[in-house]
Amino acid sequence: MVLVNQQAVRAADDNAYLERFITAQQQFILRCAGKNCGRFVDRSDDEFSIALMAFYEAVQAYNPANGGFLPFAATVISRRLTDYHRGQRRFSCEIQLAPQAFDGTIDPDEGDTSLQLAVAEQAAQPQALSAAGEIEAANALFADYGFTFYDLADCSPRADKTRTACAKAAAVLLRTPGLLDEMKKTKQLPIGQLVKSSGVPKKVIERHRRYLIAAALLLSGDYPMLSEYLQGIRKELERCEL
Structure with missing residues (x-):
């Protein structure tokens, strides 16, 4: 534990060492992400990218006087993933809409046309990057x-x-x-x-x-x-x- 703490401090001031430190701790990052998500997470998942960014943040902010680095990093990762999932849930509600809304055709006889228009406009936009x-x-x-x-x-x-x-x-x-x-x-x-x-x-x-x-x-x-x-x-x- 003490060794990892020292490595984290060094990584904050040595960019070349930081990359090696991150590589060495990838399994820890994956485990933290999986624990927060309640499922297996691999390097292709968005959650891994979020956890990776959170780990960088933890390296920057770590103060040895406040305790061990790994528990601190796990907390930062958990918070960032929780924020990410909370944001994702905002868009999880399904709304009954006419199928035409998704191909840009608006049917004035099918429910709220303003909502149909909003969905049609959204469907026409390129998908956001992961x-x-x-x-x-x-x-x-x-x-x-x-x-x-x-x-x-x-x-x-x-x-x-x-x-x-x-x-x-x-x-x-x-x-x-x-x-x-x-x-x-x-x-x-x-x-x-x-x-x-x-x-x-x-x-x-x-x-x-x-x-x-x-x-x-x-x-x-x-x-x-x-x-x-x-x-x-x-x-x-x-x-x-x-």
Whole structure:
């Protein structure tokens, strides 16, 4: 147990070691996911991807003074999966609708036409990516900026003050017209403009460059599951006064 605690601490500061640590703990992650779901979970399941993201989060947030790492990680995984399943249940209710609603044809004589229209519009939309698919898509996007999703655990802010500063910088990036477009065009974080507009020290922005880029790309794109991974910064964004 002590060895795992030490490994978790090292993984938080060593990205190369983090990947090896994650690989070594995959069976633990799978067991935690299976226990929460009450069934066997394998690496192809969305629940594994959610649990994997939660494990990264646990590595970032772990404090040895508060106890063992594995019980802490199991708690974080359980909470994230519970949140995920709660969200899934919102869409689990079945409603009686005319079959035409699903092929885009609206029958005015069949029940609530507004509901039929809503379902028809939803059916016409492309299906949302799974969590695993979102990670794959995000990695392809991050590659243009020189990092991967797995790097986020290494560059995420840990102190409350730093998280608040990063949230303010991210808010400026997301809400200033043209700034996000410039970043996407040049594949570079506009550090100078962020320092000037946000008041966040240059040193903080440079240190958390990858995190700010990732947060802006995920929160401005179609990544609902990965955006949940940034729940902390989303809350900070809501509190920012620009």
